[in-house]
Amino acid sequence: xxxxxxxxxxxxxxxxxxxxxxxxxxxxxxxxxxxxxxxxxxxxxxxxxxxxxxxxxxxxxxxxxxxxxxxxxxxxxxxxxxxxxxxxxxxxxxxxxxxxxxxxxxxxxxxxxxxxxxxxxxxxxxxxxxxxxxxxxxxxxxxxxxxxxxxxxxxxxxxxxxxxxxxxxxxxxxxxxxxxxxxxxxxxxxxxxxxxxxxxxxxxxxxxxxxxxxxxxxxxxxxxxxxxxxxxxxxxxxxxxxxxxxxxxxxxxxxxxxxxxxxxxxxxxxxxxxxxxxxxxxxxxxxxxxxxxxxxxxxxxxxxxxxxxxxxxxxxxxxxxxxxxxxxxxxxxxxxxxxxxxxxxxxxxxxxxxxxxxxxxxxxxxxxxxxxxxxxxxxxxxxxxxxxxxxxxxxxxxxxxxxxxxxxxxxxxxxxxxxxxxxxxxxxxxxxxxxxxxxxxxxxxxxxxxxxxxxxxxxxxxxxxxxxxxxxxxxxxxxxxxxxxxxxxxxxxxxxxxxxxxxxxxxxxxxxxxxxxxxxxxxxxxxxxxxxxxxxxxxxxxxxxxxxxxxxxxxxxxxxxxxxxxxxxxxxxxxxxxxxxxxxxxxxxxxxxxxxxxxxxxxxxxxxxxxxxxxxxxxxxxxxxxxxxxxxxxxxxxxxxxxxxxxxxxxxxxxxxxxxxxxxxxxxxxxxxxxxxxxxxxxxxxxxxxxxxxxxxxxxxxxxxxxxxxxxxxxxxxxxxxxxxxxxxxxxx
Numbered sequence: 206x207x208x209x210x211x212x213x214x215x216x217x218x219x220x221x222x223x224x225x226x227x228x229x230x231x232x233x234x235x236x237x238x239x240x241x242x243x244x245x246x247x248x249x250x251x252x253x254x255x256x257x258x259x260x261x262x263x264x265x266x267x268x269x270x271x272x273x274x275x276x277x278x279x280x281x282x283x284x285x286x287x288x289x290x291x292x293x294x295x296x297x298x299x300x301x302x303x304x305x306x307x308x309x310x311x312x313x314x315x316x317x318x319x320x321x322x323x324x325x326x327x328x329x330x331x332x333x334x335x336x337x338x339x340x341x342x343x344x345x346x347x348x349x350x351x352x353x354x355x356x357x358x359x360x361x362x363x364x365x366x367x368x369x370x371x372x373x374x375x376x377x378x379x380x381x382x383x384x385x386x387x388x389x390x391x392x393x394x395x396x397x398x399x400x401x402x403x404x405x406x407x408x409x410x411x412x413x414x415x416x417x418x419x420x421x422x423x424x425x426x427x428x429x430x431x432x433x434x435x436x437x438x439x440x441x442x443x444x445x446x447x448x449x450x451x452x453x454x455x456x457x458x459x460x461x462x463x464x465x466x467x468x469x470x471x472x473x474x475x476x477x478x479x480x481x482x483x484x485x486x487x488x489x490x491x492x493x494x495x496x497x498x499x500x501x502x503x504x505x506x507x508x509x510x511x512x513x514x515x516x517x518x519x520x521x522x523x524x525x526x527x528x529x530x531x532x533x534x535x536x537x538x539x540x541x542x543x544x545x546x547x548x549x550x551x552x553x554x555x556x557x558x559x560x561x562x563x564x565x566x567x568x569x570x571x572x573x574x575x576x577x578x579x580x581x582x583x584x585x586x587x588x589x590x591x592x593x594x595x596x597x598x599x600x601x602x603x604x605x606x607x608x609x610x611x612x613x614x615x616x617x618x619x620x621x622x623x624x625x626x627x628x629x630x631x632x633x634x635x636x637x638x639x640x641x642x643x644x645x646x647x648x649x650x651x652x653x654x655x656x657x658x659x660x661x662x663x664x665x666x667x668x669x670x671x672x673x674x675x676x677x678x679x680x681x682x683x684x685x686x687x688x689x690x691x692x693x694x695x696x697x698x699x700x701x702x703x704x705x706x707x708x709x710x711x712x713x714x715x716x717x718x719x720x721x722x723x724x725x726x727x728x729x730x731x732x733x734x735x736x737x738x739x740x741x742x743x744x745x746x747x748x749x750x751x752x753x754x755x756x757x758x759x760x761x762x763x764x765x766x767x768x769x770x771x772x773x774x775x776x777x778x779x780x781x782x783x784x785x786x787x788x789x790x791x792x793x794x795x796x797x798x799x800x801x802x803x804x805x806x807x808x809x810x811x812x813x814x815x816x817x818x819x820x821x822x823x824x825x826x827x828x829x830x831x832x833x834x835x836x837x838x839x840x841x842x843x844x845x846x847x848x849x850x851x852x853x854x855x856x857x858x859x860x861x862x863x864x865x866x867x868x869x870x871x872x873x874x875x876x877x878x879x880x881x882x883x884x885x886x887x888x889x890x891x892x893x894x895x896x897x898x899x900x901x902x903x904x905x906x907x908x909x910x911x912x913x914x915x916x917x918x919x920x921x922x923x924x925x926x927x928x929x930x931x932x933x934x935x936x937x938x
Contacts, residue, residue: 213666213729218911220248221296223722226660228256228632230302234309237615239325240634240657241268241309243300248662252299255312257325260617260634263655269323269330271299271316281317283338284434285384291872291902292390302341306348307403311364313342313351320353322364333366340384341397345405350455352399352408357381359399359410361455372408372453379416379437386413386446388439391873392826393473393521403479407454407502409462411472417444423872427899436872441821441828441842442835448472450485452502460505464498471826473521480528484510492518492830497526497534510534511550517754518830524563535566539750543578546571546594553594556580559748561589565613570595572602572618574610579748586672586681587719591620608720619657623720625672628664630722632657668724669731671778672717675740675770681717681747682770684778685727685737696779702736703784703926706771706800706808710742710763711792712753712831717741726915733919734928736780742766758832760820760845764799768807783809784926788918790814791874791903794866798847798882801861802891810925812918814866815874815903818847818882822875848885862925863893866914868901894921 217223226248232241240260243253255269271280280298282290295301303314305325312323318338323330333351342353344364352361357375359382362368373382383399390396398411415437424433439445450462450472464487473495474486483500485507494514498507511534513519522537529535533549540547543556546563548571554560558575565572571594577585589608593600603609607624616637623630635654671684671694684694685707691699707727709716716723716739727737741747744756744763756762767787775782785808789797794816801811817823820842821835835842843849863886867879879895886893896917898910905911922928 212912213664213725214912214915215908216662216665217726217729217915218908220662221251223248223629223661223664223725225250225297226662227629228657228659231612231619231621231632232305232309233612233614233617233619234325235307235615237617237636239309240617240619241303241305241312241325242632242657243303244657244660245297245299247660250660251297253297253301255300255303255314255323255330257328258634258655258657260636260655263634265658266328268312268325268328269300269314269321274321274330274332275316278317283318283340285340286315286318286338288872289340289390289396291904292385292387293396294904296904304341304343306344307346308348311344311348313344313353315339315342315353320351320362322351333362333369335362335366335369336360341399343399343401345401346403347405349405352383352401354381354383354398357384359383359408359453372455372457373410373412373451373459377414377416380412380414382412383410384413385411386415386448387418387437388445388824388826389448389472392824393471394523395473395475397475400475400477400483402477402502407452409475409477409483409500410451410453411475412449412451414447414449416447418446419443421875423870423875425869425900427869434872438872438875439825441823441825441832443825445470445490445825450475452500452505460502462500462505462507464496464507469494469496474526476527478528480530481532484526484528484534486521486526488519488521490825490829491834492826495519497536511536513538515539517757520750520753522560522562527563527566529566529571530568535563535571537563542749542751543580544750546573551596553596554592554599556749558592558599559746561746562610564591564611572611572613576746577748579752581748584674584679584681584748585719586674587683587715587717589718606719608718608723620654623718623722625668625670625719625721628667628721629659629661630720632659664722664725666725666728666732668721668728670724670728672719673774673777675773676766677773678743678766678769680766680770681741681745682774683717683724683727683739684774685724685731685739686778687731687734687736688728689732694778696775696777699779701779701781703734703928704771704780704782704786705730705735705737705922706767706785706787707737707739708741708767708787708789708796709791709793710740710745710767710789710796711760712744712756712827713746714792715741715746729915730919733923735786735922736778738771738774738780740767740770742770756831758838758841760795760831761799761803763796764803767796767800768804771807782807784928786810786812786922786926788812788814788922789816792817795847798863798865801863802847805859805861808861810862810922812864812866812921813879813882815868815871816847816865816878816882817874818878819849820845822878822881848881860891862921863891864896864918864921865893866896866898866918868898868903868905870900871903873903 418437469487471488
């Protein structure tokens with residue numbers, strides 16, 4: 206139990222950033238009679254149960270309790286399941302994912318590698334005795350069968366547990382059926398490897414062969430008796446896994462789906478609905494061209510529905526491509542300098558909106574998540590809203606400032622909203638007719654609909670955040686001030702504060718968000734005596750495709766934008782530019798290392814967490830999209846590296862304190878990045894500290910590690926900037 210004496214770092218770690226106990230992973234029945242979701246029992250309980258809510262009377266009931274189903278036994282996860290959770294950054298336990306049939310009457314899920322189903326109307330759950338360990342079970346659309354992966358085989362079993370059989374079995378140890386390969390799950394947002402036909406009579410199944418991929422060893426030096434993990438890792442410029450696609454009948458008959466895999470090796474998206482033939486999105490390795498293909502499931506032949514080309518790169522987006530009910534292609538495209546929704550080849554949005562995802566498609570409209578585009582009259586810094594789009598125009602469904610998303614079916618919408626003035630997120634179930642116009646309160650805030658209860662803990666602090674823009678480029682920024690700082694935050698009103706930049710700063714990682722919990726850690730650092738600055742420069746999801754693609758072949762522009770924002774904000778806020786530190790994780794860790802090595806005139810200390818120090822060691826799909834092929838762009842890689850002569854920039858003086866933090870079990874950004882940087886710094890005579898985290902991956906879910914990691918960072922920053930403990934004594938307790 207959390208007590209009043211617990212520190213914020215301890216509570217932050219124990220509650221997994223105050224996310225435990227909050228409802229998530231919503232599914233709405235097509236008749237609108239049920240909303241299914243996951244939620245744990247408290248703000249410190251990691252084990253999610255499966256719940257069902259009635260939108261009419263707001264009644265909730267448990268459909269599946271993991272503790273009851275496992276008889277109180279602890280979970281035992283296979284290495285493959287652990288890897289899947291690492292790719293999705295899943296830190297929870299119990300039921301972390303589920304799938305349903307079309308009617309949302311049957312759900313399936315895995316616990317400890319065992320297969321369970323839940324009857325959602327009756328609220329009963331049971332285990333199906335099948336071969337394991339089970340990964341990613343999914344009911345057929347008609348609810349009569351469940352397909353799943355075990356031991357690299359794609360298997361199917363009757364919903365009553367009968368006739369368990371393999372439809373496809375691996376031909377060698379390097380082959381698997383029905384699973385997403387590493388880069389699909391890590392970089393493409395495709396976590397699946399099989400898809401049911403709408404008629405429930407066959408499946409599309411991916412066959413992955415990792416044989417061409419280089420093998421890396423991931424070990425824990427603190428545990429010398431343990432064998433290292435042999436991991437296929439497709440580093441930039443090296444071979445990817447071979448991915449093929451088959452139509453598998455329930456009788457085991459297979460038909461290979463054919464396309465030009467030599468030219469378009471990336472299977473990025475698969476969509477199969479009753480509105481049309483299976484739809485594939487395949488990309489070229491350089492990601493500058495892609496094809497939308499319709500599949501003839503009898504012959505395996507494909508025909509091109511649409512082709513895209515871009516001189517820089519083509520992004521992938523959630524929810525697309527798909528068919529509309531009338532058979533039109535729905536996609537998100539970069540056209541005319543804007544990111545638009547296109548249906549049947551016709552753009553339905555313009556430069557006013559920057560479309561981020563398609564949430565739902567019906568015959569009447571398309572539901573999208575979008576932020577303000579470059580042509581918008583009001584920038585709405587950090588906000589993402591839900592819009593209803595059709596040929597008649599665009600209507601915003603979320604009214605209050607914040608970050609919103611939605612799930613919809615059967616005249617029922619689950620609107621999930623995070624706002625600056627409310628801890629956590631709020632999930633409202635709105636029945637048809639609950640929409641509000643742009644100037645009104647949201648339906649969620651206007652008293653209509655049902656709020657799904659959240660058991661997440663209150664963080665106990667409210668971020669004092671100023672959302673603004675910095676520099677000539679109007680870089681989105683958040684300035685976080687100490688809770689007890691005087692009311693006026695102009696430079697002339699009070700003594701300036703030492704500054705901590707707290708960015709991610711890279712693609713797909715916005716940090717400047719109009720949401721309460723997004724700034725909790727920054728607020729805790731601010732309460733230690735800092736003015737914290739978060740800036741989303743070029744490369745982060747922003748107002749236009751051009752903003753995001755400005756980092757093409759040069760990641761270092763991200764550092765230029767951090768400096769531009771910092772120096773402009775100092776004109777309006779009490780920032781002490783003689784004491785500036787920077788911290789970050791992953792891309793943000795690379796950015797922190799780059800800052801102190803390249804610009805010691807601006808930055809006086811840095812903390813680089815899990816940094817990508819040599820981009821040749823990062824994966825193909827991500828790195829080559831931005832920096833190109835290392836065989837032909839060696840100079841580009843060198844200029845964005847922290848370990849080459851260009852990266853270390855030996856003339857840059859003085860040498861600034863740098864702490865390098867890395868998990869030894871990280872299989873995404875492997876610890877070789879930190880070790881190579883440390884070796885290069887030692888050879889260059891540059892002082893630095895290394896904090897190895899034994900047994901820790903790219904996530905840090907371990908409570909004690911996560912807590913002490915924050916405390917050690919504060920200690921390093923105070924030492925490095927010459928701050929006395931009196932500056933922050935007692936804050937954040």
